[in-house]
Amino acid sequence: MENIYFSMDTKVYFGRDSISAHLHLIKKLGTKALIVTGKKSAFESGLIDKVTGICSQNGITCVLYPGVNPEPDISDVENGALVCREEKCDVVVGIGGGSAMDAAKAIAVLATNPGGIRDYFGEKDYTCLPLPVAVIPTTCGTGSEVTRFAVIMDREARTKKTVSSEKILPRIAILDPETLTTLPKHLVVATGMDAFSHSAESYLSSKADYLSRVFALESLKLLWKYLPMVEEDKKEDARSNIFLASLLAGLAINRTGTIIVHGMGYSLTVTRETHHGTANALLLPYVFEYLKKNGYHNELTELEQIWVETEHLKDFVKKLGLPSKLRDLGITEADIDGLTELSELGAQRAVKNMKMLIGNKEFKEILLSAL
Ligand SMILES: [Fe+2]
Secondary structure: OOOOOOOOOOEEEEOOOHHHHHHHHHHHOOOEEEEEEOOOHHHHOOHHHHHHHHHHHOOOEEEEEOOOOOOOEHHHHHHHHHHHHHOOOOEEEEEEOHHHHHHHHHHHHHOOOOOOHHHHOEOOOOOOOOOOEEEEEOOOOOOHHHOOEEEEEEOOOOEEEEEEOHHHOOOEEEEOHHHHOOOOHHHHHHHHHHHHHHHHHHHHOOOOOHHHHHHHHHHHHHHHHHHHHOOOOOOHHHHHHHHHHHHHHHHHHHHHOOOHHHHHHHHHHHHHOOOHHHHHHHHHHHHHHHHHHOOOHHHHHHHHHHHOOHHHHHHHHHHOOOOOOHHHHOOOHHHHHHHHHHHHHHOOOHHHHOOOOOOHHHHHHHHHHHO
């Protein structure tokens, strides 16, 4: 039987009203919290007021660091760390989607360590322990609440880079399905397809083991069933199950990382500002079509217990209202060489999770098929 590795230092609270029930636990991590969040949605939904209210009742002072970009970049992190140090915060709380949570994790590193965040891309040793992090996700895709990754946009390098360390795993993750009720349908679907991509890629990663495949498969089953049921009427059951699936997908990729779909997807986000989940959803069937013919026949046949055949996966993406071809994004053949180069750059780490070498020629072939 194969070996299994599983480690999880995150206390996960999933369920209705879990914010009211468990947010007070932050006081075990610190007494002055830097609240890292985006520009609008957590304010408009009343979530920030709710969080700061509960914190204040429990003797925790809050310092707001709002305005993190949808694709958090170097300046989001470095400015946040400055505020964190100046205000002497001792805990960082990320509230929002992957952007806020990843920024919070990266800020926690820089708040106690010298240099800039570029010094910590990859798996680096830290002089000092990062500040403890707590998170409250408000989208249903990233899984960042249970991963050791913080993905940061490096605009100079024209790709996303990852800070990776067990030391940035959130200590507390509170998933309250109530937070999803104000999320527009198109974002439930796009972020849900990010989770779908996490699980499917995780399943194919050379680091996958029995347990990560259990998480990945269960997540895919939930997403395949519930994503088509998301309605603007905010069907609670569908959204809660997609939320749960994104948590399972996070547990899977924390073990395995992703493969090339994510790395390739970055090329669309960098050049077209395509939503991260939308980019993955578009590329996923074409990557799998290629891989099934090139070394992954058995694994993809196993995954076809979910979608039966790749054509169904393409239909699934299309019926969710997402672009299903590169041409839908206005991309032409003239753009393919540039996207190939950026795919290679974006997938630098992920190719290590593949069982064979994959490079320029292969990326180009996949991109042309997705055109
Ligand atoms: Fe992702």
